[in-house]
Amino acid sequence: MAKIIQFSANPAPEKFGPQRARTKKGEEGVKPNQLNLFTGGKIVKLNHLSPFEEALLTDDHDDKRSARLLYQKAIEAGDSVADAYCNLGILESQEGNNSKAIDCFTMCLKHQPRHYEAHYNLANLFAEAGNYALAKLHYEISIEIEPSFSNCYYNLGLTLALNKQYKEAIEVLTKYRELTPTEDHKQTDDLIFKLSGLL
Template sequence: MPLAGQTLHLVGRIQGLTRRRLEQLVRSRGGRLATRPSNRVTIVAFGHSAVAHALDDGRVKLPPGLPATAALISENVLRRHLGLLEPPPEIERGMGRTEVERLAGLSPNLLSCLVLFDVLEPVDERFAYRDLVAAREAARLLKRGVALGDVLIAAVALRRRGSHLAEARLTEGPSGALVREIGDQLAELSGQLTMRLEQTARSLDELLVEAEEATERGDLAAAESLYTTAMRADAADPVLPFNLGNVFQSQGRAPEAKIAWQIAVARDPAFAEAWYNLALAAEDETQTDLAVAEYRRAVQAQPDYADAHFNLALLLTKLDRCAEALAIWERFLELEPSSRHASTAQKAIALCRMRLQQERKDPSLRSG
């Protein structure tokens, strides 16, 4: 289902995306991101972090206020709608839903839940053999008494580490945690991953809500503690160190803020907002070449990032690098023709053109 004309509500989080960026992406596809549940919502997307909404019988709890008629989609489906994920591989998908349910021994609700959390990824309701293998492994664990939420958490953890439930045989270890069976040995899901750690991830959404609320009420010490805990629970999501860096910045702890934003871009080199904050910090320290480079990283990562274009163009103009600034000013006006900064951009364009014309007449005026 395309997003154009739709109102989307997100349950949980999309790893690596701030809400600001998600809202921009949805809007660029012609849709609208709902700030809260309402009867106007037409699509409900479930992030991988929202497994606590899955009941053991496969039904999924919807937040109050959402219409029962809304379409439910998974995190990966949403990512594909937003252009953040490649289409599913072109492999043979010869099985229908009823056949997979029968061969795996799963109810329709359980199969739908596995699809909603991307354990299975059908295309047009057609399933591949790997989907059947993953469905059978999930069914085996469920019959042994493993909670559905734990199966979903383990499947998501495996996918984030380049594996898949179809490629792993899981069992409960001596501590009760799900571990992998490799020959006659038991191994954790990935070196350091245990269900104890993933159990924290199950409540990560609640942790982040508490951190955001602490930030809003000015309790920055609490926000710092909560974001630090969240980073220990999820060592991959770049939004967590990004938010922690913002907390440090609000506390006047600029060096620590920079480190946190650097962790964010190390986790995701295409995290435009973190590059933008690093560029601002470099400008504050009069490291202009570094600031230019980091603004460029921001606009490369997010070509529609108007604020980054504006700041980069303004800095290049101040540095008398008008040939570089001119194209960026023009791009800013394409992005934000009605912005409150549009008049500044128009004046800067006129100034840059005048300087370039003067340089053509008198090459000695060229900077550098």
């Protein structure tokens, strides 16, 4: 007789939401994978914000309508085009315009194929639509580009679990545990335990 193990965690595991592009890629003085000692601070030029910086600041203040217009202005001005498309895609997905969101993320990737936030956000959209194969592909690409981005491991683990790839899900969730502080492990440990029972 088979033993039945309930898969639904209580509460259900939550996936991490969209990842907004915050800075221009390739800025001088910013080294990839280096700890930023000034996290949370923002350097504001005394003379003028670029169109992308203005859009990001507006978006941070939850003025989505104005942010959308300013991201489009940044794209037209050639200012952080990939990042602007990525953040515009997030705004579209938050309003349920998934086809427009996918278009924005793919335009981002057209301008910068290794834009890990766009791959991650595309993966989230595909996972929500139940297309686990495409979600898995984009999560894996995002991890390949930015292996220290822990949220991607967690969401990939959930996607693998939903696709009944339990062993792979456990491996990815274990990697997530390695990248996160101990206080974030309870829900992940519960999920790994339940998945282990399904092997």
